[in-house]
Amino acid sequence: MAGRLRALVCTAAAVLTVPLLAAPPAPALEPTTVRPTVPATGSPATASSTTAAPSPMLQRIRRMGIVAKATEVPGSPRGTRFFRITVSVPVDHARPDGPTFGLRVNLLHRGSDRPTVVETAGYQLWNDPYRSEVTRIVDGNQIDIEHRFFAPSLPANPDWATQLTIRQVAADHHRVISVFRKLYDGRWLSTGDSKGGMAATYHRRWYPSDVTGTIAYVAPNDAVDSDDAYPAFLARVGGPRLDDCRDRLVALQRRMLQRRGWFRGRLEAFSAANGLTWRYVGSLDRGLEASVIDFYFAFWQYWGAEACASVPAARRLSNSEVWRYAGLVNPWRNLSDQRRFYSAPYHYQAAAQIGGPKPYEGRLRDLLEYPGANTPANVLPPALRPVSHDPTAMADIDAWVRTSGRRMLFVNGQFDPWAAEPFRCGADGRDRSCRSVTVPRGSHGALIQDLPRRVRLGVVREVGSGRD
Structure with a gap:
């Protein structure tokens, strides 16, 4: 699974477009798969x-x-x-x-x-x-x-x-x-991945009653937008065995921020060559900083633990090599106005109702010029601002799933950042045929086929037979 995702990401970086197969790989703050x-x-x-x-x-x-x-x-x-x-x-x-x-x-x-x-x-x-x-x-x-x-x-x-x-x-x-x-x-079923x-x-x-059951893949549930579990999840994703992987990713981030002038110049040249602008996020410098922050999230979202062995040591790379590697993980144009224009409906919904993660900045704070700025509400076109957030929308959905949702299956990836705030079926979920399953070491591309054999066979029987 990780190999398939890695190959897709590398191909995407080469052409700067992204199969979902539906859309380009989105920035880290956009739940797509x-x-x-x-x-x-x-x-x-x-x-x-x-x-x-x-x-x-x-x-x-x-x-x-x-x-x-x-x-x-x-x-x-x-x-x-x-x-x-x-x-x-x-x-x-x-x-x-x-x-x-x-x-x-x-x-x-x-x-x-x-x-x-x-x-x-x-x-x-x-x-x-x-x-x-x-x-x-x-x-x-x-x-x-x-x-x-x-x-x-x-x-x-x-x-x-x-x-x-x-x-x-x-x-x-x-x-x-x-x-x-x-x-x-x-018989009717519904499904969807991520958003x-x-x-x-x-x-x-x-x-x-529209469908018999629903299978939702890697779907985040930001029930309370102000109570954010994402930074804590990202700080320890993978546990002690992946300490070195997380450290190397952070070292790459710090290198880009410590050499901000060089990387800003490279992003400026890249933007000029590709017709990219950065007004929505505020400026090219803000876009650089936000892209560096998103790099870490994007690695765990799209590449996952199996790619840790290939994460290079920042001290061994030139600035150009760091630039190229970062662009493979999270294409540099992702936060540009041109990409944000495409994904504006998502960012509007995230700001207005469905919520979104706070940026994970804990180990970069001493190098940040715009801490806390990389949020959905701050990357919208000016004509759509400001957005008033409705805290009742997700609280209602969350309560319904926990107490009333029937014939629901949620499939998550263990190391997917979006799994930091998952849907939960509640104490009586089994009685309502509502449950969640987790792909070990899975990323944001987690599928039923990636589950352990016994769990997978049980899920396939349930989905295939229509048993409540």
């Missing part, structure tokens, strides 16, 4: 003529009331058919007869008699077909729903404060599921 690739199931379907008449399946989809556009796309894995769809949803679900906008949905059709898995993207939609781990376990259909406010699923002249809330997003999911049940009336897993959990809070 790497999706599993489609397994080899045979040669792709043969492309059909663009002039062929719509298939009966495509005609059925187009006749569903909220569908504004639907196209069948060739090239899906053998035994499946892939459709790109745009549905019409209310801009404000409190005004169902008011303005609407187009929300993108992908459908990977396996069979009308198969279970259906809803994957809540959390961010932009991945354009090409793939099968999530849950979809592969149940050998089912898969519906992927883009998160509202991620382009192009964006209303005209949006009101972020009232229209970009966890409840509005949950209502999007409910509307899509309600309509697509006309195609599939069998997508959070969204799947929020959806169940208000629409608990």
